[in-house]
Amino acid sequence: MKLQYSTMERMTGAFILLTLIVFLFTVAVVGRGKNWFRKHVVYYTTFEEGYNLVSGSRVKLLGTDIGSVTDVSLTKDNKVKVQVKVLTEYSSRIRTNSVATVESPTVIGSEYINIRPGTSKAAVIPPEGLIPSKEKKKLTEYLEQYEIGEKLAHLGKILEDLAQITDQLKDPKGPFFGTFSNLQEVTGTVEAGEGSLGRLIKSDELYEHMDAFVATLQETADKLVRAGASIEEGSAHLEKATREAPEMVDKTQELLDRLLKVQVILEKVMTEVPEISAQAREGMQEVNRILDSVKENFLIRPNLPPPPESETHGLEIRGSQN
Amino acid sequence: MFFHTSHRVDRKKTVAVLLALGALLLTLVVACGGGPKNKLPPRLTEVKRLAAEGSYWFERGCFKRAERYFYQALEASRLVDNLEEMVRAYNNLGAVALVQDHYVEAGEHLQKALEFNSLLQSASEEAFSLGNLGSLAFKAGRYQEAEKLWEKALVVAKKNPQKSGFAMHLNNLGMLRRKQGRFEEAESLLKRALARAENSGYRSTMANSHMQLGLVAEAQGDFARAEKQLSRALEIDRAAENAFGIAQDLEQIGRLRQQQQLWEKAFFNLDRAIRLYGILGKMEKVSQLYKLLEINKAQGEVPESLEPYEGLLVPPDEFWVSPLCR
Numbered sequence: 001m002k003l004q005y006s007t008m009e010r011m012t013g014a015f016i017l018l019t020l021i022v023f024l025f026t027v028a029v030v031g032r033g034k035n036w037f038r039k040h041v042v043y044y045t046t047f048e049e050g051y052n053l054v055s056g057s058r059v060k061l062l063g064t065d066i067g068s069v070t071d072v073s074l075t076k077d078n079k080v081k082v083q084v085k086v087l088t089e090y091s092s093r094i095r096t097n098s099v100a101t102v103e104s105p106t107v108i109g110s111e112y113i114n115i116r117p118g119t120s121k122a123a124v125i126p127p128e129g130l131i132p133s134k135e136k137k138k139l140t141e142y143l144e145q146y147e148i149g150e151k152l153a154h155l156g157k158i159l160e161d162l163a164q165i166t167d168q169l170k171d172p173k174g175p176f177f178g179t180f181s182n183l184q185e186v187t188g189t190v191e192a193g194e195g196s197l198g199r200l201i202k203s204d205e206l207y208e209h210m211d212a213f214v215a216t217l218q219e220t221a222d223k224l225v226r227a228g229a230s231i232e233e234g235s236a237h238l239e240k241a242t243r244e245a246p247e248m249v250d251k252t253q254e255l256l257d258r259l260l261k262v263q264v265i266l267e268k269v270m271t272e273v274p275e276i277s278a279q280a281r282e283g284m285q286e287v288n289r290i291l292d293s294v295k296e297n298f299l300i301r302p303n304l305p306p307p308p309e310s311e312t313h314g315l316e317i318r319g320s321q322n
Numbered sequence: 323m324f325f326h327t328s329h330r331v332d333r334k335k336t337v338a339v340l341l342a343l344g345a346l347l348l349t350l351v352v353a354c355g356g357g358p359k360n361k362l363p364p365r366l367t368e369v370k371r372l373a374a375e376g377s378y379w380f381e382r383g384c385f386k387r388a389e390r391y392f393y394q395a396l397e398a399s400r401l402v403d404n405l406e407e408m409v410r411a412y413n414n415l416g417a418v419a420l421v422q423d424h425y426v427e428a429g430e431h432l433q434k435a436l437e438f439n440s441l442l443q444s445a446s447e448e449a450f451s452l453g454n455l456g457s458l459a460f461k462a463g464r465y466q467e468a469e470k471l472w473e474k475a476l477v478v479a480k481k482n483p484q485k486s487g488f489a490m491h492l493n494n495l496g497m498l499r500r501k502q503g504r505f506e507e508a509e510s511l512l513k514r515a516l517a518r519a520e521n522s523g524y525r526s527t528m529a530n531s532h533m534q535l536g537l538v539a540e541a542q543g544d545f546a547r548a549e550k551q552l553s554r555a556l557e558i559d560r561a562a563e564n565a566f567g568i569a570q571d572l573e574q575i576g577r578l579r580q581q582q583q584l585w586e587k588a589f590f591n592l593d594r595a596i597r598l599y600g601i602l603g604k605m606e607k608v609s610q611l612y613k614l615l616e617i618n619k620a621q622g623e624v625p626e627s628l629e630p631y632e633g634l635l636v637p638p639d640e641f642w643v644s645p646l647c648r
Contacts, residue, residue: 007335007336007339010336011340014340307362307367307370308367308370308371308373308374308375309370309374310369310370310373310374310377310395310407310410311373311374311377311410312410312413312414312446312447312450312485312487313377313380313413313414313417313418313450314417314450314453314454314457314487314490314491315417315420315421315453315454315457316457316490316493316494316526316527316530317457317460317461317493317494317497318530318533318567318570319533319570319573319574320537320574320577
């Protein structure tokens, strides 16, 4: 039996069909953006701490998003087990000598796992395998890495030497002013003379300038020594605090740890600022081009404000007091 | 609900209905989509955008900000050697300098505008330059020169009365006649200005015409008519959200109330005016209003104390920006 449909039924059917197509299309577009339809491989890694990792935290390989954390749980031996899913296409780079570390954001954002790819000689970790991990660095490790303590000690020694040298220079009987006095003595005969050399050496102005210069040098050195002492004092306080309040110091250390990283990143960024600026400008130009083409769209154009119109202004005298 | 067999249409009819609906939809989309296209080249569009931005801030009373945009518009117009926009920018820079009492600078800009306009031969721009030079002369106390310049501006503006500030020049001349005590002439000029401004929809000029007519009536002792005109000016400025205009209207109404010795009513207007001038950073006006409030206190015992207004007398530092201009 052949079914017959009314116009209303046909139109309703067409409408439902169209809605369904639009829905499926939207799902396809969103899913594509979210990697819903791409295959993933599951791995595990363990850390001593959770480092604020949660389900959904990003997983990066050389700074590029390759997956996400799917589960965070505690093991029986009090470690944090993290389940991650990684896009299949990157799984071949996760090898037995790969290392997973938890990285903190520079200013905003949340912690993520960064995986350092393994070498081609190492074996590929099979799905659901364990990726070797490395704990986050602490302040002491950074201090060790950058040899900051050693450098501070060296700086302190330089400052002390500088203070000693300027003390010697300042001493009227010391080598510098001693020599200067000798020079004055030797040129005693010239003192009475009327020539330009005589006038120059006779002039107290030169001596006064030298004196002022050395005094400034002394003052600067003193300040530097004081600064060095403050650094040492601060360091001593930190050590004391470490003994007295480990929890607070841990937090402070974590903060300092981050600050130090920020500083390192900032230093790097500062060198890259011109390049970033150029890239930003190029980006904005690109956005402008896109906006221009969007404005050309016949559906959008009528909703745009009218093109700007310049007008001339005159000054009208108002009120009674002008 | 069931359809009777006779109401059913065959496939061909269904297709025809759907096609017709589709065509209708397409026609609607195309008809709605045919908005005006910006045909101007990009740099000229930028010049106009900068000038429009300057105008926006000028009308809000944010003169420093407006000045920056007008300068940018001038430089941008140089890049494309667009004489019309250059003259306009010079005129606007002249107006904005004038309103800030930078007379020398204003004179230089307006002379430049006239100089470039000799190449462009634009009647409307010339009228604006002359009108603004007249305002400059008036502000500097050279009333005869101002009169001549405004009259000349009117003659030139007649060539293109719609966009040459014709009503504004009439208003200025009307104001001058009022100051000279030639009230009938003043009233006639101001009424003409009002009619012209109403026709063109220039609300600021309309409000000013009403204010000047109110001041003429006040000078003639007709307080009822003065009140009516000043209230109308306030109404228009309120509708246009012209903050500076509102403050001026409130001030004039306050002054009128003082003349009528209605001290309490005067206080309500002066209080709002002084506070508004304070927000706008118009220190000269704040001082004037403070003196009026002193009179009000002495004569009518309102306000009880002038202490709340003393803070307004402290001039803001150079980094101060009116809340309206942020």
